[in-house]
Amino acid sequence: MHKSNVISGSPEIMEQPRDAEIADGETAVFKCNANGDPIPSITWMHNEVEVEVDDERMAIMEDGSLVIKNSRETDGGSYICLAKNAEGLAKSRSARMTVYRPKTILDFKNTITELPEKPRFIEAPRSITTNEGTVEVKLTCKGVGVPQPFITWSKSGVILSPSNHYAIDSDGTLTIRSIQRNDFGTYRCDATNAHGRISASADIIINAVPVFTVHPDSVSVPLGGHAKFECVAVGTPDPNLIWFKNDVEIISDGRIKLNRDNTKLEIINVNESDEALYVCEARNSLGYREVSARLTIIENNNRRPVLVYGPYDLEALVGSTIEIPCKAEGTPTPGIQWRKDGSELQRTGRWKISINGNLYIYNLAAEDQGRYECTAINDNGRVTASGYVTVKEDPNSSGVNIGDKFVKIAFLEASSEVDKAINKTIENLFSNKVLGSADLFRLIRYPNAPARELARAAEVYERTLVNIRRHISKGRAMNFTSDFNYREILSPEHLDLIAQLSGCMTHRTRRNCTDMCFHSKYRNIDGTCNNLQHPMWGASLTGFRRILKPIYENGFSTPVGWNKDIKYYGYPKPSSRLVSTTVIATKTITPDTEITHMVMQWGQFLDHDLDHAIPSVSSESWDGIDCKKSCDYAAPCYPIDIPPGDPRIQNRRCIDFVRSSAICGSGMTSVFFDSIQPREQINQLTSFIDASQVYGFSDDLAKNLRDLTNELGRLRVGHTYSGGKPLLPYGENQVMDCRRNLSESNVNCFLAGDIRANEQVGLIAMHTIWMREHNRLAKELRYLNPHWEGDLLYQEARKIVGAAMQHITYKLWLPFVLGEEGMTILGEYKEYDPLLEPSISNVFATAALRFGHTLINPVLHRLNSSFQPIPDGNLPLHKAFFSPWRIVEEGGIDPLLRGLFAVPAKLKKPDQNLNIELTEQLFKSAHAVALDLAAINIHRSRDHAIPGYIEFRKFCNMTEVDSFDDLQNEITDKNVRRKLQELYGHPGNIDVWVGGVLEDQVKGGRVGPLFRCLLIDQFRRLRNGDRFYYENPSTFKPEQLTQIKQYSLARVLCDNGDNLTQIAPNVFILPERQGGYVDCSEIPKVDLKMWSECCSDCRYSGQLNTISRLNARNRRHLYDDISFPPNNLPTYDNRTLTNTEYFENENLRDRISKLEKTVEVMQATIKKMNKAIKRMERARLLQSDY
Template structure:
């Protein structure tokens, strides 16, 4: 094709003009949607004129694509030009993660693209999700509807969720909490189809950003509906080094709104504005803000409420406007999704304030800012230690951990720590299959609480009032320590609480988490099962017999083959779940590979990783290693007895210790001698 420059440039100007002002004021996500829709409109017009599909690369030059991105409101692809050196830039990470890597400042930073370990697989090669076009085939078969997969695979009648014989419920909830520290892909900011203008909640056709979940005939729960609403993830603006921009131009990418680093952004946020909203800026101790209205029975504070009220959180029945309990405000906006998540968020805010207060006592000469940053550094290190030392080895198993991660060998500036699309959208969602149908609340003897009974899972969604009015954190935290996690079961992969009663605040009906996960993977164009097996160095699975070698349950293999036709087609999230677990692990080989690879990159590619020489002194590292999540429970809640390893399931009272017997962090390792004033030194010398 001979490209018409005049046609291209004039059309670009016309097509983005109508929305340029809105894009500039509604942030990167909205700008990216304008950018992507402009490209799509240009492609549609070119196809109409030429009677064939025209790839973006054939239609536009790189310079023209960058122009469209810029005029859509996207920030420049190349920024910042340089990173500061010396001073605090050597000691403290930026809140956005920018300049962690000095040579590649956007690696791991907030609001940059999720990394692609394999190219996206879209039906038009560029942006249409897998399953977008009726009749499109993969390996000779159409992909099954995701709700049909959920109905057929996720549950089998008469089967129940197994209890984990080794690990506590905390293993599951820490996984969710730490996932929210490293990845968050925002949904489209628009809730209506861009071209038709119809509300995505009330249409069953595919039209960006609407990608509704189709309901199969005779669906036992949603049979009266044709579809469930689903919003595509926001596309990404162009960002990063020049050599990656061509790939971003050719295929739709998704954003990680938060930093990829294990940096406790759940506590501190990922932007300067959010960080400031979370701080008590009038405090000389560098404290975080807490709730001004409520504390628990022991005087421990709760998280502050969001400032925009009334908020969307569910309210206690039969309470009026004056008794409202608003949504909690935290470093991550998903804090209110489920009560254990809110409890862990609250615990770490308390821990920050406890440590900051003590550091200020030890170092009266420190400014509020120094005290805050030093405390933030400690809290971030504890998140890293608890995750990599205590959590990840239990998930991968010792053998896979040693093979994929191994001992720390130092910072490597050539490693890109950005969270990958397949990790965020599939592999680290393995934990959804181990979520219990109940949230246990226990008393001081780790028995069912006499006043605050255990709750069905759906009763814990977006209900911060239950923390304020039903006993605070302590009964919930004891439930995490004292009850077993759910064990993945090939005959019953997910509780009905999640496949039939999931609550999402912007959608006024129950949803199916399994269907959402599968649809999200297709929305992101994740390649199928075999492509990821090859990526991890495993043989392809080409037949039913091959599949039986990695999935022990014969009936499950039959269902998978009936639905998908070929192992190539199995959605990677589902494929990773159904593989037989590795010895001593809570994942199969594929997810062990993908999770292990990501965790190693997060560790080796972080200039501020706690083990890196110079980040902490040797004595400080020694103290950090002594600390544990059990000790955090002791120091920042009313729980007085804990197991030494809180992720290991114990029997009360024989496997529990009084908090006085649990090693604690000696903050004297952070005590500094204040620098003496020069005038004082001169005066002292004159008197000698």
């Protein structure tokens, strides 16, 4: 080794090796001059492997240099020099050696010729671990060869092409921008030329929050049994699993065992202390998720008897038959024993005990009077109840009504049966279990308490009548040859009693509309008193309006298709599911060339302002059948049959479906009222376009949505995230809380005026925007009128919001639905018509307005400010349902709104109606069978007994139809008509929604002729029959109406988005059809100074000042919550409007007069005090003289 320049101490590299490019066969030299004491020894590393020196090709020289002779391709790579002595080790830089073959040679003709060379990598890609949302990741792939190889990249066998997401540089480097979850995987680089091809691969590993692939199931085990839970999660880095019981971490011991990776928890010899909620937590460096399961102990299947209903005191006539009720539950099933006056019953041959335990006594005699005691007994205990029977002589035996004695018994049974089914449904929905999408779907649409009581009343009434018929059939002494007639069996007094007991009378109470100071200016929240002659028209919790009579199979309540033997126009009703798969569902999607996806979203938002048919209050039949587990027709269960050979569903016979609730006075309950009325469904909402989806449909809900902690007149708001604006408040502590799915996120559901607000994230965005718009209006109105109280600010802002929605609907949205001709038929607004009923028709809610389902895309786009997908990516529709957490954790509402007004809606074509996300994947994660929206639409119209397609054609004065060829003008596609004939047999059998959807769209519209007719009828009623319609001259002042007409949805989005700066002028039209996007500053604004309340006695010409301007100093505190700088308050001049209801000159004069009287009293008091002081002063002076 080299011995010069020796320096005492550990080695030090004095001369570093350098990179070298060497032709194949030439000699390479790498320098390494090292000093140290003792003199260090030199070794070399090639690609992290020590170089084995041989005398032929490789040698380490005395000065430490490495010499490589006759270089080969395998010699390429990194070389590092190590200098080592007793004092330590020194390491040189890494020098790279590249060995290449000469590209050219000089041939015998002295011509330079380029030599061919196979591709080879000089830098291969390396695997990378990164995080979701990373701006970009680069994979390097550099190759050489003769000719120069062409670099291509692929992932999972799919060639990657340059795009906004992928970029491939000229040197072969792959750049991936805005890393998303689906960028995870193996990427392969191929270098290819005419002489060969080589490949190299690298992985992109994306760190991800844990996701559960196996959820633990709740278990019930007896004492001493074994309980097992399993929980599996995936994520990057790999998550750690921890189990908790009552928030305490579980550690393995002799009785509680965890396997090595904690995926399985086993509890041996279960005891009472083990009954608890067990939580499995998956945690890694990016976060954690939790799922839970409950362990319930079965106490050896033993349960003491509990009385469902028991005896009560009753009076009966001699010779009659009575039934004394007694029914008990327990495990094992308890036996029923009867005693009279403390003794066993005497064997008279005139009594018997039913299977349920009720005691029947026939041909009642005087000796039967006494106290009857019912005892329910099983191995675990007993329970006893009694009632006294009084026997009376019949003063007029011919006048006895045999049905009267059964009323109370039948009512108690009905109440118990209905309440039991309701309570079990509520228990299933509101238990602490983890809810899937289907549970959330049912929960989110489940009626609130007032609506539930209304529906329950009708169910109890109807069930009571059924039970009376059953009891009479069992116990009566004669047989009827004619049809069963309740009026012959029950007295009017007892029919009235049933109505009172069930609650069927409460909904018929009319609202007092005499407060004209309020009703002349503002709407009632529940829609009552809009029409002062018919106060209930359009009110919430009232029945739908019928255009045509319903076609219930029994005349008043049984749905269409309930009896499969009944035929329509000679043919049975086809399965709703079969119709969906045959003519409705489509895999192919064509984008609309004119309208945006916002047309669909506004349609849904509007629909949730107009109608919501209350679902059944129970998902069980009154006989205890679970509608989700049975395919039997047992009210309210009305399942959708699965036809043989279904393309998706093979292992089930049906899709679960529950009937809509009915209103009292319809169906069977109508026997109480003047005449038999067919069953009618309940509209939970007000019928008017009044922003009820923002403010609610009842006084209680409206108050719950308001911020009543101050006098600002605003709606409640939730949290503010990432510098944005407030979100909706969470629905915590609400009776109808939409429980979040803890396996996805702990973010709760939002609270809004409509219970379906959380149905999908686009809808949440719309609710959020309009909540913010109300608060923006209330804030500015308060600045203009600081003397207004909170209620007045709230009502004025609410009135403006409702008017804005009407203007947007009729002037901006409806033309794209009805087309130009349809708008002409609708006509211009002329005047309010108090004789026109505005209530929503059943066919409008059940069929016509559901045309919007044909516009839904299978993906919700989420775009950033550059209108590119956000890092979280676009959202498949089935992932958008019931996911409020995505608003909080995945970018807020702006990306969704941009996606709605920048992306085309789906185009409806004859063979492209509903995308399969809606017919094949709806809530498939939680249902035994995924739902089918098209089949549900068809089945719902049958549940509501809506007449068929051609019946409504007659209503709309369309041509008569006798054959399927007669439909060729409206349904031009021959293949569609052929399929309809195969399904229905006759045009008269076609369901109205199916026929309406399959019609060709009218010019410029998105519906066919039938739906256009039905929509025009309803929207004319909603306009002309609404006393508060915004164009009615009595609703707004002319100058205010001018400002209302400035409203556009684009302006609302600009004002209330988190940071929307660019937008299309009309968000319903594709941007490219209107010159692209413009700055929000270019969108017209509404000037609210027209709502400024004026001082009519102002004396300064050119400016009318409100009384609030008279003392600016005292108003400063009013602006504490307003984002105006204190010294730069906006000035509103020329305030010309007067509101005499709240500010009148007479009131001002009265106040001044009272103030003057107070001043006079104060002056008189001061004079008296002065006189008293003078007297005291004189007295003091007199005393000093003495």
